[in-house]
Amino acid sequence: MKSLQVGQAQQDSDGSDKVSDKSIVVPNKFIAIADSFKGEHSWFIAPQIPTDFSIQVQETTYNVHKYPLISKCGYIGRLEIQPLISNSGNVLNLENFPGGSETFETILKFCYGLPIDFSPDNIAALRCASEFLEMTEELEDGNLISKSEAFLTFVVLSSWKDTITVLKSSENLSPWAENLQIVRRCCDSIAWKASKDELTSEDAAPNQESWWFNDVAAFRIDHFMRIISAIRAKGTKPETIGKCIMQYAKRWLPGMEVELEGLRGYGHEKCNLQFSIFSGKKKESSGNSKEQRTIIESLISIIPPQQDAVSCKFMLQLLKMAMMYSVSPALTTDLEKRVSLVLEDAEVSDLLIPRYQNGDQGKTVICMTNSSEECTMLDIDVVQRIVEYFLMHEQQQIQQQQKTRKFNISRLLDNYLAEIARDPNLSITKFQVFAELLPENTRSYDDGLYRAIDTYLKTQPSLTEHDRKRLCKIMNCEKLSLDACLHAAQNERLPLRTVVQ
Numbered sequence: 001m002k003s004l005q006v007g008q009a010q011q012d013s014d015g016s017d018k019v020s021d022k023s024i025v026v027p028n029k030f031i032a033i034a035d036s037f038k039g040e041h042s043w044f045i046a047p048q049i050p051t052d053f054s055i056q057v058q059e060t061t062y063n064v065h066k067y068p069l070i071s072k073c074g075y076i077g078r079l080e081i082q083p084l085i086s087n088s089g090n091v092l093n094l095e096n097f098p099g100g101s102e103t104f105e106t107i108l109k110f111c112y113g114l115p116i117d118f119s120p121d122n123i124a125a126l127r128c129a130s131e132f133l134e135m136t137e138e139l140e141d142g143n144l145i146s147k148s149e150a151f152l153t154f155v156v157l158s159s160w161k162d163t164i165t166v167l168k169s170s171e172n173l174s175p176w177a178e179n180l181q182i183v184r185r186c187c188d189s190i191a192w193k194a195s196k197d198e199l200t201s202e203d204a205a206p207n208q209e210s211w212w213f214n215d216v217a218a219f220r221i222d223h224f225m226r227i228i229s230a231i232r233a234k235g236t237k238p239e240t241i242g243k244c245i246m247q248y249a250k251r252w253l254p255g256m257e258v259e260l261e262g263l264r265g266y267g268h269e270k271c272n273l274q275f276s277i278f279s280g281k282k283k284e285s286s287g288n289s290k291e292q293r294t295i296i297e298s299l300i301s302i303i304p305p306q307q308d309a310v311s312c313k314f315m316l317q318l319l320k321m322a323m324m325y326s327v328s329p330a331l332t333t334d335l336e337k338r339v340s341l342v343l344e345d346a347e348v349s350d351l352l353i354p355r356y357q358n359g360d361q362g363k364t365v366i367c368m369t370n371s372s373e374e375c376t377m378l379d380i381d382v383v384q385r386i387v388e389y390f391l392m393h394e395q396q397q398i399q400q401q402q403k404t405r406k407f408n409i410s411r412l413l414d415n416y417l418a419e420i421a422r423d424p425n426l427s428i429t430k431f432q433v434f435a436e437l438l439p440e441n442t443r444s445y446d447d448g449l450y451r452a453i454d455t456y457l458k459t460q461p462s463l464t465e466h467d468r469k470r471l472c473k474i475m476n477c478e479k480l481s482l483d484a485c486l487h488a489a490q491n492e493r494l495p496l497r498t499v500v501q
């Protein structure tokens with residue numbers, strides 16, 4: 001929307017204007033043209049006709065002549081009849097002018113008949129500004145709208161590099177660039193070139209396949225999503241789209257690849273536990289936090305549905321970020337279900353998701369509890385939900401697939417159980433529920449489960465005999481290997497009955 005304000009130029013106590021004044025030359029076709037422009041903020045010439053019109057754009061006031069402008073700018077022509085504007089003591093303020101004062105100066109040159117240069121850097125702003133000023137063919141043949149539109153259509157959109165430049169410059173031209181379809185046309189052009197290259201080079205080397213990833217990953221998230229949607233509509237392989245999404249996340253989500261470097265326990269008692277995540281990031285403002293959340297939510301929503309589109313590791317990294325920035329529950333649940341479909345590809349380190357507190361923003365997580373409420377270092381609930389989604393999906397598979405994949409999952413979960421068993425705040429009930437998530441027949445050996453139970457007993461030396469027996473009932477002693485049996489027979493932490501077995 002364009003708005004008009006007419007205001008008297010304000011002056012300081014010394015009589016100088018608060019905003020800088022600029023005078024435009026009168027070209028030869030009217031009076032004379034200066035051989036050169038002089039001064040940093042002003043264009044000087046000794047005009048034979050005094051200026052009769054003042055226009056303010058941002059912090060700059062331009063003293064110009066009416067005729068060159070109203071002959072090419074319908075917007076200014078309609079305002080010229082207003083008495084306040086015709087009064088030389090008042091200034092026409094062009095608020096929210098696309099491209100600002102730099103673009104307006106170029107348009108002034110055009111109005112005065114001076115040559116201007118179109119380039120990928122300025123064409124989007126000139127196209128939007130000419131629309132703002134209504135520089136149509138009805139006023140003059142070859143007016144700025146038609147010239148800028150021709151350059152944009154026939155020169156810019158035929159070049160990958162120029163299209164990237166124009167779309168990037170359009171980020172500061174909302175809503176004009178959207179309304180004039182500049183963004184849509186650039187996104188379609190980029191998508192067409194990227195998908196065409198993929199179709200003609202299916203046997204290309206991996207580095208050639210992704211030549212366009214870095215360019216596309218440079219855009220802000222809304223334009224990136226438009227490009228990905230256009231690329232997907234043209235039949236690009238899901239794996240290619242997934243790689244591009246992962247490249248974007250790597251660039252815009254610096255905490256994505258931060259691993260849980262270590263847990264620092266201070267003592268082994270409950271109510272005395274602290275651990276930190278070292279990400280090397282500075283404290284983030286609320287604005288940046290909101291931007292990060294928007295990026296995460298957007299990326300989750302555009303991940304292709306195919307299982308092999310993105311890696312399991314990437315989705316778990318994205319899930320950690322989603323938990324960190326309190327992403328909407330619906331999107332978090334969707335991502336958890338996606339992870340469950342490829343859970344067999346996960347590693348234990350990928351499942352170590354900290355229990356984030358509001359306001360942590362990935363800097364430091366402190367878990368101090370002085371109540372009966374359980375406060376574990378790691379978010380065990382989210383992993384439990386993923387496993388439950390996995391089991392629900394397994395029920396829909398044929399028996400052979402179910403057996404093979406569950407064995408892989410059992411090893412993964414036993415190793416994860418051994419990790420969380422080191423947490424002094426992990427209750428025996430939570431440990432038991434997680435250990436019993438998988439049906440008994442899915443484990444060929446219970447060695448991993450025994451190791452997790454033994455780790456928990458080390459962490460909780462004050463457990464009663466009843467609780468020790470309760471834990472050991474989880475495992476089947478007949479499914480222990482010879483080495484595990486020899487270790488258990490000498491393990492003083494186990495109940496006597498288990499040792500005998």
